[in-house]
Amino acid sequence: MRLLMVEDEHDIQSFLQQALSEAGYTVDVAPDGRAAENFAKTNNYDILIVDLGLPDQDGITLITRLRQLGVLAPVLILSARRSVDDRVRGLEQGGDDYLTKPFALAELLARLRNLLKRNAPQGSELTKLRVQDLELDLLRREASRSGQVLQLTPQEFVLLEYLCRNAGRVVTRSMILDKVWGMRIQPDTNVVDVHIYRLRGKVDTNGQSPLIRTLRGVGYVLQDR
Template structure:
């Protein structure tokens, strides 16, 4: 018998937790909830969940801090952030820390379930096409979900790695921000296109070296291109 997917929700509003629990369990998933940040972190390590839903504003430890800690421990477990503010800063910061998606309160539980399935579906699609790309001193290993530069591992959250892999798989092609959002985050993602700028900036910072024979170029007014530079 297939093991039920285990979902951990860290949210300080019991009413929201109870409502989400009804929908999550209806999908056949196991539901675990904690109302405080510190308790949420303890549950993460004790329960080893397959999916995490994090509120940003939590007692003791914020959702942002929990997200950072989870990503240090496991770069692959899907994370959806909940924000009551709906401000671009909250959304971008959550995605920058490694969250896969976000939902703004108040939300329809059906939307949350749909976004959870979208995140899982994209992960499954990646499972079917994992490969290794080697470019000069850069190696992108999708089987292990790891990036290496000059033989040293460069730690990247899933979305940064997936974006880099997509660029490297489509060298010398120009993509708009919306095209990149569609390919990496999915067509149902309605977030800010600045999400792409944040991820590109972090990729550049982590792989900043003059020895590379490629560059991640900004095409003004359009988007980005992964360009090979054989003369370097």
């Protein structure tokens, strides 16, 4: 799941980015409205977190602008404004839920899950990915193969989700670093190779046909047939 967080307070940025990444989200961080618009124009997001007190514009104005740009993803408003009028205005102007600061991380994560479930069309397969006998439940953050649940770490799940979304296509290490880790680590690191090795040990086991293939010097591909 890809998430855009629009928040200008550095401490909250750092805390939430780490917590959300550990929870399995791929997180982009925008410190103001202009950066958020640029992100929204070039990426598709499953959900957004928007603070109302941004340095360059009001968060409500930003939400309205994002809706005009065609962003349909649910928006969780995060704000220190606690009055009923502020909450009602936020919900009426395009927000899908409203959480006041200070907040409990467990509640924020629960609200995100509920928004994702609420906005998934009934009977839609958008919340699940399938490649051969491999299935990912994006809401439960659960992967299984041939009906057997795979014990994946949050980062392994995000990596496998990216491979599934690109099944049959070769993805390079640089592409994986960008989409899974947000290029927050050095490009010459072996973190991708290490995670692929561990992931393959969990996905391709018990004599099952290998799904994850390495193209030496090029990248990796999740075989879709």
